[in-house]
Amino acid sequence: MGIDPRGPRFGAVITTIVLAIALVTGSGWLLLAQTVVFAIGALAGLRYAPYGLVYRALVRPRLGPPAELEAESPPRFAQGVGMMCAAIATIGFLAVSPVLGVAFTGLALIAAFLNAAFDLCLGCHMYLFIQRLRPAQ
Numbered sequence: 001m002g003i004d005p006r007g008p009r010f011g012a013v014i015t016t017i018v019l020a021i022a023l024v025t026g027s028g029w030l031l032l033a034q035t036v037v038f039a040i041g042a043l044a045g046l047r048y049a050p051y052g053l054v055y056r057a058l059v060r061p062r063l064g065p066p067a068e069l070e071a072e073s074p075p076r077f078a079q080g081v082g083m084m085c086a087a088i089a090t091i092g093f094l095a096v097s098p099v100l101g102v103a104f105t106g107l108a109l110i111a112a113f114l115n116a117a118f119d120l121c122l123g124c125h126m127y128l129f130i131q132r133l134r135p136a137q
Contacts, residue, residue: 002069003046008078010059011041011051012115015082019109023102028093031086031105038083046072049079078115078123082108 015034022030041049085108092100114120 001072003072003075004055004060004066005068005070006063006066007046007052007055007060008075008121009115009119010055011049012112012121014051014054015112016109016116019086019105019112022089023105023109026093026098026101028090028101031090031093031101034108035083035086035090038079038086041079042076042083043080046076046079074124074127075121077127078111078121081123081126082111085111 015037018030018034021027022034037050041052046052085104089101089104089108092098092102092104094101111122114122
């Protein structure tokens, strides 16, 4: 089953805003909330991701059906990468070092912005690259 490719991009817009606010304020708690959002998408699936729920309820009905669907696996993997970056950033801001928090929030922000602005999903490309490296079965 495929997903509407516009959904993850919508989520990336919200994520970009949240991460930018977290970076400017240094809020580890806001990063913790974003980490939970990423974790839901990565572990439970994109149909349960909070930003995806907002997209399906409020945005998609106004757009109509997508021209084509895409596989869920690459964006779901990207959510996992975002979860790891946000988790490290959260630990950095709340317990270890604000520099670590800034660095990993910045990485996650760059990836989210590239997806939101240019439809370039770095985590999706990582997923596809890893798949190509796996031996044929």
